[in-house]
Amino acid sequence: MELISSSKAFGGSQRVYRHDSAVCACPMTFAIFLPQQIEDGPVPVLWYLSGLTCSHQNVMDKGEYRAAAAANGVAIICPDTSPRGEGIPDEPDNWQFGSGAGFYLDATQEPYAKNYRMESYIRDELPALVSQHFPLDMGRQGIFGHSMGGHGAITLALKNPMRYTSVSAFAPITQPSTAGWSRPAFETYLGPDETTWRAYDSTALIADGHRLKDLLVDQGTADGFLQEGLRPWLLELACVQAEIPLELTMREGYDHSYNFVSTFMAQHIGWHARRLLPG
Amino acid sequence: MELISSSKAFGGSQRVYRHDSAVCACPMTFAIFLPQQIEDGPVPVLWYLSGLTCSHQNVMDKGEYRAAAAANGVAIICPDTSPRGEGIPDEPDNWQFGSGAGFYLDATQEPYAKNYRMESYIRDELPALVSQHFPLDMGRQGIFGHSMGGHGAITLALKNPMRYTSVSAFAPITQPSTAGWSRPAFETYLGPDETTWRAYDSTALIADGHRLKDLLVDQGTADGFLQEGLRPWLLELACVQAEIPLELTMREGYDHSYNFVSTFMAQHIGWHARRLLPG
Secondary structure, three states: OEEEEEEEEOOEEEEEEEEEEOOOOEEEEEEEEEOHHHHHOOEEEEEEEOOOOOOHHHHHHHOOOHHHHHHHOOEEEEEOOOOOOOOOOOOOOOOOOEOOEOOOOEOOOOOOOOOOEHHHHHHHHHHHHHHHHOOEEEEEEEEEEEOHHHHHHHHHHHHOOOOEEEEEEEOOOOOHHHOOOOHHHHHHHHOOOHHHHHHHOHHHHHHOOOOOOOEEEEEEOOOOOHHHHHOHHHHHHHHHHHOOOEEEEEEOOOOOOHHHHHHHHHHHHHHHHHHHOOO | OEEEEEEEEOOEEEEEEEEEEOOOOEEEEEEEEEOHHHHHOOEEEEEEEOOOOOOHHHHHHHOOOHHHHHHHOOEEEEEOOOOOOOOOOOOOOOOOOEOOEOOOOEOOOOOOOOOOEHHHHHHHHHHHHHHHHOOEEEEEEEEEEEOHHHHHHHHHHHHOOOOEEEEEEEOOOOOHHHOOOOHHHHHHHHOOOHHHHHHHOHHHHHHOOOOOOOEEEEEEOOOOOHHHHHOHHHHHHHHHHHOOOEEEEEEOOOOOOHHHHHHHHHHHHHHHHHHHOOO
């Protein structure tokens, strides 16, 4: 791992690292906030997955997570949203596919299958890497994210319930297999057989029997992607039918930006901390 | 005024405006956070002045001021750091002069005297403009800033003690008239007669009889500009000699970035709120 930057913040340390990813077959960059409490022993890990067009940097700059992470003594890891760089197949003019739009899936179609393996990267490679380098308590992990990253967090939690003790999302894409901004990406990454898409769709995973202990979701009512792209009511319906306790709050007047995310960041970190830390 | 963006945040509204500045003879952009409390009547105003290379945007993205501003019910205004744009004289390759480096002074030398009038802009034009458009309590104003903006905040407060009830700074440039990164700019903006520089130097203003009720300063010990550019001990000496109560805290391990500023932002806003709000 190569340390790109390190800066003291809220008593802890905000760092950025780059490493050669075997899974994505390219260098990958991630941000990690280590709270001061790590000096006294392993701390829980909270994974934050970002949305379309973002890298590790957006939430690091605008997410305002460090105060609550420091107060609760949890590490926050913010991965990139896709492989990227020279030699990585991409559609540079398409913000809904390729660089910045990995959708937290393992592509099966060429020429994407070699690099676009964000599910395996987030689930397997990056946890193994960070657990080697930092005293993280990998028995206590939570996951959350924003928009495409909310989709990533919920689907990963549904498929790995023993791994992720807690899960929450800001304005998640709830049913990417039927939304206009994700269907083309799914088809290009996964092929036309839509049954293979179900492993990357929260509502389909729930219909197929996957469960969560509970789930926190916040959604702004002034979010321009609400009606077509996000549609929290689809997740709500799936959770009601599956008896998954969903705490969904519609936040009056909030949009899709980090002004929304940062406003409710401390509440989300508190939700995770109550599930990850001893009472 | 032209509204560039508006986004709900922490119950209030984070906005960016552009307006034609008569003082700077060019369009100027600023950010303003209006807390929810403004719906119930005028709120105090806290001016945040940014550092070299910054615009209104850096602190808006990275300063993490909205939570504390919302909790205390104060508006935060973040002006740009210089005139900028086509037709504005500049040294594009010099980050210590011109665009992003207005030093909160009124230039007297050509060709800068027409546009580089940041003192008059911050002190006169922008307050008059915002007081026309928002229910701000202009009888309750505080000012703070970072680095070059800390210099700006302290010098403006020293010269306008009736205007600014409270003043604080993160890693301020304390004696720009003798620091290597500001002397060339002072000479180009103000000319070689250094007596004219004293109006823009905190330590000189204090030596010349200007006073503050009190002053809060935080400074990181791992700040790369500490020894040559910032030198808080010069301000400390001036304050001791003038019996100005200075609360200076050296923050172990913190650098010059917004990781430092954001860590202590809530404490600074609290300092201002205690002086601006009825007990």
